[in-house]
Amino acid sequence: MNSMETPVLIVGGGPTGLALAADLSAKGVRSVLVETRTEPTAHPRATLLGSRSMEYYRRLGLDDEIVRNSLPREHGYRIVFATRLSGKLLHAHASPSPNEYMAAHREMRTDVPESGWTPYYKVQIGQHALEPIIKRWVLRQGSTDVRYGTEFVSFEQDEQGVSSVIRDLASGRETQVRSRFLVACDGGRSAIKATLGIPYTGRGAMRRNVSYLFRSKAFLEYATAAGWANLYFIFRPGAFGVFTNINGGEIWNYQNYVLDGEAEGSERDPAEQIRDAMGADFPFEILQVMHWSHHQSVADRFRAGNVFLAGDAAHLFCPTGGIGMNTGIADAFDLGWKLTAVLRGWGGPHLLDSYEWERRFVAIRNTIAAAANADRIDAMMKVTPQGLEEETPQGDELRTQFGRRLRQTSRQFNTAGLHLGYRYGDSFIVAADGTAEPPDDPRIVSQSSWPGCRAPHVWLEPGKSTLDLYDGSAYVLVRLPGAPDSAAFGAAADKRGIPFTPADVDERARALYEKALVLVRPDGTVCWRGDAVPEDVDAVWDTVAGFRAPA
Ligand SMILES: Cc1cc2nc3c(=O)[nH]c(=O)nc-3n(C[C@H](O)[C@H](O)[C@H](O)COP(=O)(O)OP(=O)(O)OC[C@H]3O[C@@H](n4cnc5c(N)ncnc54)[C@H](O)[C@@H]3O)c2cc1C
Structure with missing residues (x-):
């Protein structure tokens, strides 16, 4: 061998x-x-x-x-809920388009929701x-x-x-x-x-799904109730699932939610399900079928x-x-x-x-x-009323009422805090400073230099973020204007062979960086902060470079 x-x-x-x-x-x-x-x-x-x-x-x-x-990128980020794609629209959730975000970033504006984070x-x-x-x-x-x-x-x-x-x-x-x-x-x-x-460990396997990947150039022509969207949820008693826009016009995925009590393998014909969710007989070619389950494990x-x-x-x-x-x-x-x-x-x-x-x-x-988001969707499936497609004033009223309830699911689309807000505050390689932990909200990012948090993003000049200081190769000591002499940090790092770079930033970073000195580890996480260089700098390195055993 x-x-x-x-x-x-x-x-x-x-x-x-x-x-x-x-x-x-x-x-x-x-x-x-x-x-x-x-x-x-x-x-x-x-x-x-x-x-x-x-x-x-x-x-x-x-x-x-x-x-x-x-x-x-020119389309707004749009998520719709409909009885069928050519049926009745129940609810739509829209955010600015990626192009609008990019323009805000180029101009260092933070007025577009989430663009400051x-x-x-x-x-x-x-x-x-x-x-x-x-x-x-x-x-x-x-x-x-x-x-x-x-x-x-x-x-x-x-x-x-x-x-x-x-x-x-x-x-x-x-x-x-x-x-x-x-x-x-x-x-x-x-x-x-x-x-x-x-x-x-955890809840294990949860709801089953079948994903149908298909090609259809005619999809948007037939999706008259929904129009362009990133995700299309289908909500109708007995028929639930979500279409995902894969490449903006030709490739789509339909994830059909398998309902409680449906036996494995008893799902209907894939083509029939896709046509039913569209509400029309439209041309498409199925490329792949995958069976999979939700999990919390x-x-x-x-x-x-x-x-x-x-x-x-x-x-x-x-x-x-x-x-x-x-x-x-x-x-x-x-x-x-x-x-x-x-x-x-x-x-x-x-x-x-x-x-x-x-x-x-x-x-x-x-x-x-993520499982809580899935539970909210499942809960809405269970209360989806009959009559959502009726062409009557009662049908209109039912759609308005149910559409309002569907707003509860919007948590799963506002997840900036979930993606950016995790922190390692309890980690034994983070030097805690005893200050209060910023809120951990899945929807909102509370940018902070609290030890254990992702070092905050602040535009320093057009196209240059504080995040660009952390390229992964070294610990970076961020120095705010007026920071004390911090050469001791570098000297102690050099002795140990720890890669280290000091980086001076301007006043723009002060509000979010909070302290005169903020030490950021190679993955971009704050691991120590202070207004003065500690007397025992070696003790900081012992902690953040893993020389100290967990208590
Ligand atoms: C149909 C489907 C839809 C999904 N949709 C979503 C979604 O919408 N959102 C979401 O967040 N997640 C979704 N997921 C989950 C997501 O795909 C996974 O979280 C992601 O792929 C995990 O990446 P990974 O690299 O850890 O594992 P994987 O992507 O599974 O990669 C593991 C790789 O290891 C290889 N491998 C395994 N054993 C060996 C071996 N012995 N030797 C060599 N190679 C091996 C496999 O071939 C595979 O390529 C979906 C999953 C499926 C199946």
């Missing part, structure tokens, strides 16, 4: 594995990524790339390419379009040995690392891989997680020795709120700098334990919020 060595072996080339390969590549860390598929996923699956994920990809210079490949709004792009962009970028960097058509077979670990066997599916040839770390980004059916005997452990779980291998979601894939991407960007720190010798002995400590609680927070 051939053999090879690598610092990090990544299993899975979905959004999580590719994000980790990208982050490690950006830091110049070599890795091997194995993926059984020979091509990126054909099904778009998750279609919402949240603003935090976009901020991470902004670091790699990929944001423009992602936006160019997303849904057309992040350089991005919601970017609608399917995994089929996102994965190739990230994969191409990773290949260009040359640090990752990307092996599609390769199956991860087995592993054994010892204190120094992990010995794995991978198999090239075309030739059947097996290779032994010795790595310092193994990261399981192998999805919800993770064989690595199963081998480790780590269970998921989080693995009990994210680490076992030198093996880590990330993405769906670590947590399974309801898609309501579009947070599942984004939580996996954020796992990758949390783990990437920690693996790098340990491989380069400046990370402390407890740094890697902080991965589970930080990310598991975020996974619990996020899966619960």
Whole structure:
């Protein structure tokens, strides 16, 4: 058997594995990524790339390419509820178009809702379009040995690392891989997680769904009640689901909600269901059918020795709120700098334990919020009245009343706080300062330099955000005007080989950064702040670089 060595072996080339390969590549860390598929996923699956994920990809210079490949940007971000697409409109939820957000950002305006919180709004792009962009970028960097058509077979670990066997599916040839770390980004059916005997905890599998991916150039012509939208919910007694606009005119997905009591496999003919939801016989071609379930499940452990779980291998979601894939991407960007720190010798002995400590609680927070969104939809399904399509004054009144109730579901579309507001305030590698925690509201982002929060976004000049100071390569000490001499921070970091950069910012950052000195770690999280340099700077580094054991 051939053999090879690598610092990090990544299993899975979905959004999580590719994000980790990208982050490690950006830091110049070599890795091997194995993926059984020979091509990126054909099904778009998750279609919402949240603003935090976009901020991470902004670091790699990929944001423009992602936006160019997303849904057309001139349309407002629109979500409609209708009895059928050619039937009766019940409720519509609209936000400004991505172009309006981008104009506000160019002009450094914060008057468009949510534009003060992040350089991005919601970017609608399917995994089929996102994965190739990230994969191409990773290949260009040359640090990752990307092996599609390769199956991860087995592993054994010892204190120094992990010995794995991978198999090239075309030739059947097996290779032994010795790595310092193994990261399981192998999805919800993770064989690595199963081998480790780590269970998921939570509500488990919830509502079943069937997704029909189809092609239709005539879709918008027939969707007369709805017009252009990003998402189209169908609400009618006995018929519930959601259409997703995949590429702005030709490819669509219909996710049909399987109702309680419907037996597995008893679903109606796919074409009949799509026609029924449209309310018209229109031309389309079904490309793919996928059966899947909503979940609220989080693995009990994210680490076992030198093996880590990330993405769906670590947590399974309801898609309501579009947070599942984004939580996996954020796992990758949390783990990437920690693996790098340990491989380069400046990370402390407890740094890697902080991965589970930080990310598991975020996974619990996020899966619960997504499940609550799904519960709201399910509750509305149960009270959807008969008569919504009647052409009578009573029918009009019923639609108005029910449309009002459907507004309750808008929480799942206002999720900026969910995407940007998670924090690691209780983490043992964050130096708490005893001040009050900012509110954690799924809809609203309370930007703050409170230790554990994402360092705030503030425009410093057109096109340049404070976020651009944090490129992932170093800890950054943000210095407000009038900050005291902070050379001691750099001197202590140098002695330990910790990558460190001071960055002076102007008054614009003061309101949100609050303190004269704010230390931001490589993933963009505030890990210490103060108005004066502490007497024992080494104690700060002991904490934030993982030299101090959790209490
Ligand atoms: C039909 C469908 C619709 C969805 N819709 C949404 C949505 O609207 N919103 C949302 O947030 N989420 C949605 N999801 C979930 C979303 O797709 C996942 O959260 C996301 O793909 C997780 O990314 P990942 O990289 O962790 O795992 P995955 O994307 O599952 O990637 C894991 C990869 O590992 C590979 N792999 C597994 N075992 C091995 C092995 N032994 N050797 C080599 N490779 C291996 C697999 O081939 C796969 O490519 C949907 C999922 C499905 C199935």
